[in-house]
Amino acid sequence: MTKQYDVDLCIIGAGSAGLSMAAGAAQLGRSVVLYEGEKMGGDCLNYGCVPSKALIAAGKHAHALGAGAEFGVKPAKATVNFNTVKAHIQGVINHIAPVDSQERFEGLGCIVIREHARFKDKNTVVSDTTEVRAKRFVIATGSRASAPPIPGLSDTPYLTNEDIFSVKTQPKHLLIIGAGPIGLELGQSFLRLGSKVEIIDIAAPLGRSEPEHADILVKALTEEGLIFHTPAKTKLIRKTDTGVAIDLEDGRTLEGTHLLVAAGRSPSISGLDLDAGGIKHSRAGIETDDCLRTSNPKVFAAGDVAAGKGGLTHAAGFHAGILIKSFYFLPPGLNRIMGKATTDRMPAAIYTQPELASIGMTEAQAKEAGHSVKALHFEFDENDRAIAERSDVGGVKIIATKRGKILGASIVGEGAGDLIQMISVAMTNNVKVMGLVSIIAPYPTRGEAVKRAASSMYKEAFGSSKTQKLAGFMSKFH
Template identity: 40%
Template sequence: MSTDPLAMPTASQRLLDSEGFFDFVSQEMRSGLQVKDRTHNFKKYPACFTGKEAVAFFMAKKYAQTEEDAIKLGNCIMEMGVFEHVTRDHELKNEGLFYRFSSQGASAEQEVPKLSWADAVLRPNNESKLAVGLQPQMPSWDNSGFTVGVKDLNVSPLDEHNVKLLDNVHPAQWAEPSPTKEKYNLVVIGAGSGGLVTAAGSAGVGARVAIIEEHLLGGDCLNVGCVPSKAVIRCARAVYEARNAAQFGVKVTGVEVDFGAVMERMRRIRAGISSHDSAARYQSLGVDVYIGHAKFTSKDSVVVNGKELKYAACVIASGATASVPPIKGLRDVPYLTNASFFNLTELPKRFGVIGTGVIGLELAQSMARFGSLVTVMGRSGKILEKEDRDAVEIIQKQLVEDGIIFKLKCQYKEVKQAADGTIEIHVVNDGNIEIVEVDQLLVATGRTPNVEGMGLEAAGVEYDKKRGIIVNDNLMTSTKGIFAVGDCSTEYKFTHVADFMARTVIRNALFFGSGKMSSLLIPWATFTEPEVAHVGLYDTDLYKKGIKFNTFVKKLSEVDRAITDGQEEGFVKIYVKEGTDKILGATIVAHNAGDMISEISVAMQAGFGLGSIAYVIHPYPTQAEAIRMCGDLYNKTRLTKFVKSMFRNLLAWRRK
């Protein structure tokens, strides 16, 4: 027998080597063999396959190399009660005899996959030390039944947590449904936030829905974005609090960071949450789940795994991937993106970041607090370019205090890897020639929409490689009946935006609705510490639009709870239309700004003015009182000289 653990032994060798192999092939039979009604001697036998078809299937799948082995394999599975002859009087033969699957257990479409990624025997040269020998006693078997290889999924190490994750969001073995001639009401391409919400919501109102995902259900948010990054950020905050506990009269000595434990905690949390986005859960919701690459063949059909799915409407939710700038030599070094950062298990002594946006700064601050020497490089001279400059000043000050070195006027010349593994970034920074040496380099320079290789041309869907799929305000593409949501079709690349785009498109695609993207009020937050959150328009937007406005600011240094928390760096800033209390936009800098911004979002969505917020009782003491205080500031402006004069005269009269 081959020493290669992934080599394919013959069926007779399998009979000796692997008891689990029979369960595996049984499931493959259920999903791979065509069953249909057949007639013999004028009698109809429903849902059957023939012995010839079974033997041909085993040999085509290379579960057997000879007809004799195929018949032996089939009879072993038959003895397990998986299938039977329609009259129970024949063993499996390579003839046109009729057999049917046993009624015991679920059908292929309902069956929960039994094969786990933990069953995989990884190659000895696998890069992950934790993955090697996960189950060293597992008998070798053919890996062709796996939906895709472990390395292709870019999930490492293959410990118990990542095994659980993969079993949920990209099962090792998935018995997908067989499409019928009946059209789907909706086919969804991509199972990130936008795709999953679209599929679940549509199935929930009775639509026949299919969703197609070739990588990991849950998309970036669950796997390489919001969930893992916030788990890591929370650990970094704990380190910071421990090291700075003396200001609260708490002496903490010898603070050590176990980076491996930090990342293990992240993997455990991510795996636990992954059940919400699992293939099995969406199947239970009535969604047909296909795992593979989707490609359009016409305006009303798409192909996945060789199967054609016809639809009345389609929603593209293909997401986006990390952009990699065309810097000389960069693609020749082992750089990280958000898709690979969360595979780290050891803390690099020196950590470099190319990019000054949200992803880069959130992870840069965390790594600095864990103990890495962090250098952040950019070209524009600024960080968080779209944010309020007063907010950015506070954030950058804190990042510098955390130990981050900024080089913000870089011209990138070349990236090289030295013999010892050090990555060298050659730059001209503010006129000075410099070489930045790091052990790990994160590239965080934006997101590129996933639009190529999907056959969009065959469907007549217009797209731009940089902007993504072109949609109108109703989220419809250039082809009637095909819509797009999420990162592949909007500049607002946030999970919550994809969620609400999906809610809009369900109405438009299924019920002739006219929901508009422009009607969505979109808040967002950057989860550095302190956080910065925003909703509505910035002052720069208002100036460009020629809208006259007033600004009301309350500093946290004037808010009791912020003072007692030792979190005085920050503010609430609210813009209102001049002469009214209509809120046009707001920015908050605070340690929980992402939570606080929702109060202003609710007010804007409901049409409540800033003056009304002043009359909302807030618990004391909370940092959210700063929002109410802005309302008080507005109401004071209504006390004009004339009104004050009237009040003085009235009160003087009442004293008589």
């Protein structure tokens, strides 16, 4: 028999956005149905952020053994047990999994249904054994790795982020299609664990980043041993007796034991019967307004599945917070103003070593938007902490208007993903460049570099003849 439910909120997808929505609504006493047809925790816990960062940590430990000569520590070659590495990754997933588990959310009061859901009509969602009517619906089904239309790829065995962490044996020679964040993070990690790694992309790496910072990262990875074929056009991918081969249009052939495809993601909308729900969609995902509302006013989309608004786990969490506020804390009408999920301050980070983090506009984007900008710099080779740790690659770049409004920033170097949060706090609270100058940074820390970059805006004015005359005049009164 089909079970019938009539609830306040029905959520499809138990990833970052769906779980945050479910927890928030349930703790507010709302009745919630949460559907998940696959693994609780979604892509981030099981195939994305969590396992990749665990792999990166393993790679860092292996690399550190051979990187101590400058400190007087005799380098040693790491001996890697790949099965133990995989056990470490699974152990990290298992440690976090209870927070995302069915049991936890049922304990919060949610009705958790472990089946695939689809729309029956504009007001109803069904699965194999259930039928749900709700005041509001949220689609939070995320995205999956997509394969580019390269001849031969569909006939060749390849890995994605969904199975690379459980591959039976460590790739001896890993070929990676895609020079984006996933390709770079996994490429460096497998290189450090002992694999030979080559990355192929039709475009230059990190084209959306500040070019000088992208160059610093690519140079560091190249010096470590990562081989780039970018930009390069792929003519054919084919299976070989020893693994896989990639024929490039320039006549070269690359051969490896394994192939990882890390060339983009597609929204997970298959099987949802969105047309039956009156929900407009495209290959880019579900169409929404600035408040994440779809063409069906009862249905909202959050996270990667919302066309043009996802792509990051923390973006999904941000969407969930916006929707909770809009549903339960803002009066009708006001939520159209204060419930917008648009943002020009979404931080992003690539967790290679060095890290590359960014927020807001690049210098080029700011100029294209018509701003008269100042690019403020400070390099880590002038930062005492970075010098002491002999890790002084990179620096801070802040993009600001001449009146001090911060439009964006980029940081490349050790801990960049943490440092960018200082800029995020400033932009969120409309703090201008002078606010960053005024902070007191503990010495010696890398965070000083943000303050020093901001201070460079006033360097010329500070030592000008006009300022000197002012100082001379004021000194007469003291």
